[in-house]
Amino acid sequence: MSDPSLNGLLETVWQHLARGTADRHHPARHPTLATLTPDGPDLRTLVLRAIDRAENTLEFHTDAASPKAAHIAGNPAIALHVWVPKARLQIRARGTARIAQGDPALFAQLPEQAQANYTGPTPGTPLPAKAAQTAPRFARLLCTLTEIDALTLSDPHQRALFQAADTWQGQWIAP
Ligand SMILES: Cc1cc2nc3c(=O)[nH]c(=O)nc-3n(C[C@H](O)[C@H](O)[C@H](O)COP(=O)(O)O)c2cc1C
Numbered sequence: 001m002s003d004p005s006l007n008g009l010l011e012t013v014w015q016h017l018a019r020g021t022a023d024r025h026h027p028a029r030h031p032t033l034a035t036l037t038p039d040g041p042d043l044r045t046l047v048l049r050a051i052d053r054a055e056n057t058l059e060f061h062t063d064a065a066s067p068k069a070a071h072i073a074g075n076p077a078i079a080l081h082v083w084v085p086k087a088r089l090q091i092r093a094r095g096t097a098r099i100a101q102g103d104p105a106l107f108a109q110l111p112e113q114a115q116a117n118y119t120g121p122t123p124g125t126p127l128p129a130k131a132a133q134t135a136p137r138f139a140r141l142l143c144t145l146t147e148i149d150a151l152t153l154s155d156p157h158q159r160a161l162f163q164a165a166d167t168w169q170g171q172w173i174a175p
Pocket of ligand 1: 030042043044045046047048060061062063066067068069123124
């Protein structure tokens with residue numbers, strides 16, 4: 001981390017997220033997304049497709065009929081986690097998610113097998129499936145962040161909490 005200021009740390013977080021969208025070997029390529037179900041929390045790995053720093057939004061692709069989409073419909077609260085070993089940086093974020101229609105042009109470019117995932121049995125249903133093929137359920141999952149918690153295992157460890165509510169100025173907190 002080159003800039004040890006609060007703002008520098010927030011910039012570093014967004015730089016790593018940006019790297020995740022562009023570099024498939026970067027750890028931010030695969031955040032863990034937590035959702036809430038009526039029975040408690042659930043977690044899964046997703047591919048980070050895009051970020052919008054101005055809107056504090058992260059974009060993923062998913063199946064509109066997947067359990068996570070139902071969780072978000074029931075309760076939009078989400079959390080995200082990324083651990084970047086080389087930077088010794090843990091990124092935790094909270095916010096809300098929504099499901100939006102996927103881009104048909106993008107869907108058309110997916111490999112056949114990837115397309116099949118969006119028209120066959122819905123994720124989590126028992127196989128072999130009796131269900132017929134459906135129209136593509138290709139969707140965007142958009143997470144709007146309201147809070148970022150960054151922990152660096154520098155010497156000494158440093159941790160900061162950034163919140164949309166205080167215009168992302170952030171404050172140092174005990175690690
Ligand atoms: C490396 C990796 C990348 C994944 N990327 C995605 C993804 O971009 N979108 C997605 O919906 N599921 C992705 N999955 C599958 C999810 O982790 C999960 O198994 C699936 O979406 C069903 O989740 P749900 O039951 O919580 O809806 C990925 C899994 C792995 C291991």
